[in-house]
Amino acid sequence: MGKKIIIDPVTRVEGHGRVTIHLDNKGKVDETYFHIVEFRGFERFIQGHPYWQVPLLVQRLCGICPVSHHLAAAKAVDQISGLDPEDLSPSATKLRRLLHYGQVFQSHALHFFYLASPDLLFGVDAPPEKRNVFAVAVEDRELAVKGITMRKFGQEIIRRLAGKRIHGTLAVPGGVYRAMAETDRDYFTNNEDIPDIDTMIEWSKEMVEFIKNYHEVNRFFLDSFAAFPSGHLGTVGANGVLDLYEGKLRAVDASGKRTLDDIPYNDYASYFSEATARWSYMKFPYLKHLGREAGWNRVGPLARLNICDSISTPLAEQERKDFFDFIGNSISNSSMYSHWARLIETLHCAEIMKELLNDPDILKSDDLVREGEPRLKGIGIIEAPRGTLTHDYEVDEKGKITKCNLIVSTTHNNDAMNKAVRWVADNVISDQGKITEGMLNQVEVAIRSYDPCLSCATQSMGKMPLKAEVYNHDGELIDEVSKN
Numbered sequence: 001m002g003k004k005i006i007i008d009p010v011t012r013v014e015g016h017g018r019v020t021i022h023l024d025n026k027g028k029v030d031e032t033y034f035h036i037v038e039f040r041g042f043e044r045f046i047q048g049h050p051y052w053q054v055p056l057l058v059q060r061l062c063g064i065c066p067v068s069h070h071l072a073a074a075k076a077v078d079q080i081s082g083l084d085p086e087d088l089s090p091s092a093t094k095l096r097r098l099l100h101y102g103q104v105f106q107s108h109a110l111h112f113f114y115l116a117s118p119d120l121l122f123g124v125d126a127p128p129e130k131r132n133v134f135a136v137a138v139e140d141r142e143l144a145v146k147g148i149t150m151r152k153f154g155q156e157i158i159r160r161l162a163g164k165r166i167h168g169t170l171a172v173p174g175g176v177y178r179a180m181a182e183t184d185r186d187y188f189t190n191n192e193d194i195p196d197i198d199t200m201i202e203w204s205k206e207m208v209e210f211i212k213n214y215h216e217v218n219r220f221f222l223d224s225f226a227a228f229p230s231g232h233l234g235t236v237g238a239n240g241v242l243d244l245y246e247g248k249l250r251a252v253d254a255s256g257k258r259t260l261d262d263i264p265y266n267d268y269a270s271y272f273s274e275a276t277a278r279w280s281y282m283k284f285p286y287l288k289h290l291g292r293e294a295g296w297n298r299v300g301p302l303a304r305l306n307i308c309d310s311i312s313t314p315l316a317e318q319e320r321k322d323f324f325d326f327i328g329n330s331i332s333n334s335s336m337y338s339h340w341a342r343l344i345e346t347l348h349c350a351e352i353m354k355e356l357l358n359d360p361d362i363l364k365s366d367d368l369v370r371e372g373e374p375r376l377k378g379i380g381i382i383e384a385p386r387g388t389l390t391h392d393y394e395v396d397e398k399g400k401i402t403k404c405n406l407i408v409s410t411t412h413n414n415d416a417m418n419k420a421v422r423w424v425a426d427n428v429i430s431d432q433g434k435i436t437e438g439m440l441n442q443v444e445v446a447i448r449s450y451d452p453c454l455s456c457a458t459q460s461m462g463k464m465p466l467k468a469e470v471y472n473h474d475g476e477l478i479d480e481v482s483k484n
Contacts, residue, residue: 067103068384074171075380082372092175105349106154107385113147125438160184175369204347226335229254233297240309265381296415299387301341313351420446
């Protein structure tokens with residue numbers, strides 16, 4: 001008789017998920033599943049609300065990346081208001097960009113220092129009591145302090161622009177509701193309470209150097225661990241430059257060949273479809289012309305490095321070149337290289353924040369909101385910390401939401417995370433006489449490399465396979481109801 005291994009919950013990720021690994025009677029891996037077992041349903045919840053409320057409502061999808069949803073929704077409602085991205089004022093666009101890059105900066109710092117660094121510092125087989133940020137602080141106090149401070153810096157950018165670190169408000173249809181106060185701007189350049197932006201750049205450079213050295217020492221493990229061919233998707237700006245706020249959709253296959261060639265994101269529905277599975281609340285997006293089996297893509301920092309031609313800021317661009325010189329290829333398909341890519345993006349965000357903090361346009365309080373001729377549809381796509389995020393809305397003549405489709409970054413990575421789980425099951429767990437806790441942690445290490453936000457990724461109502469279970473006070477299952 002076969003055996004089933006269950007990891008529940010998967011730790012050090014946002015949201016709740018579990019893994020099941022089914023072994024046959026010879027100990028070989030039969031099936032593996034990464035189950036997303038929580039359901040949010042915002043695609044249905046916001047129907048009937050006025051479109052101008054949406055950037056506020058959808059922030060409640062998540063407490064980790066609310067800014068990403070706020071801005072993706074704002075870009076969509078701009079279109080419903082009759083405005084394309086180039087129609088917004090320079091001040092409004094730059095303020096939104098500063099908010100966005102502050103969000104990505106703090107989110108990347110959170111993931112690397114709090115969630116991923118224990119695996120890197122102590123090893124994937126370290127005992128559970130060492131695999132946490134408290135042990136990191138004991139082992140390397142300076143690293144922990146820098147990580148906490150870098151996250152605080154990004155959160156303060158958000159607070160000074162949006163009023164709160166979490167679920168604040170800056171964007172409104174057609175622009176932003178206020179400029180940045182000069183005292184708030186100066187907080188990041190000349191303040192004893194927090195290191196300045198130049199310090200953030202220096203620390204980000206140090207973190208990139210740290211991860212470089214880690215890859216040099218552990219290259220054999222990192223090159224092979226959870227490595228598999230896939231497509232890669234993201235947005236690029238003019239001339240293929242990395243752009244986390246505005247750009248066209250580009251995808252490449254595992255060898256670097258273009259599979260989606262810089263299309264306007266308003267056309268995304270012509271190219272993408274979404275599959276479902278009975279064992280997960282999360283969808284599986286894929287490119288229609290490549291089909292379900294070959295058309296799925298990874299998204300996020302590694303994918304963005306793979307698809308872009310350059311980075312606009314000089315320090316991050318040099319690190320991008322060093323990254324590809326190191327791997328000796330134009331594409332990386334190794335899951336663990338996501339950490340290096342994430343830290344290059346962290347440096348890029350710090351450089352962009354410095355540019356914007358020194359731009360006088362963010363202090364101008366005139367021409368912050370513009371109006372256009374209302375439309376019945378709006379699409380906003382942004383590069384969230386975890387990857388390409390799509391908000392698509394339709395409204396009636398009164399401006400109330402009638403339809404919503406959300407394709408969240410982690411949703412795109414659904415196939416990749418399941419492939420990573422299968423890789424670990426086949427290469428680490430299968431054929432072992434004894435299954436150790438350290439082996440099971442490697443499943444989580446593979447998943448954590450994608451920095452999943454599981455709460456964000458379970459919104460659909462339509463074909464989503466829902467299952468409700470009822471237990472009595474003794475913990476016994478007494479009833480269950482399934483749909484689809």
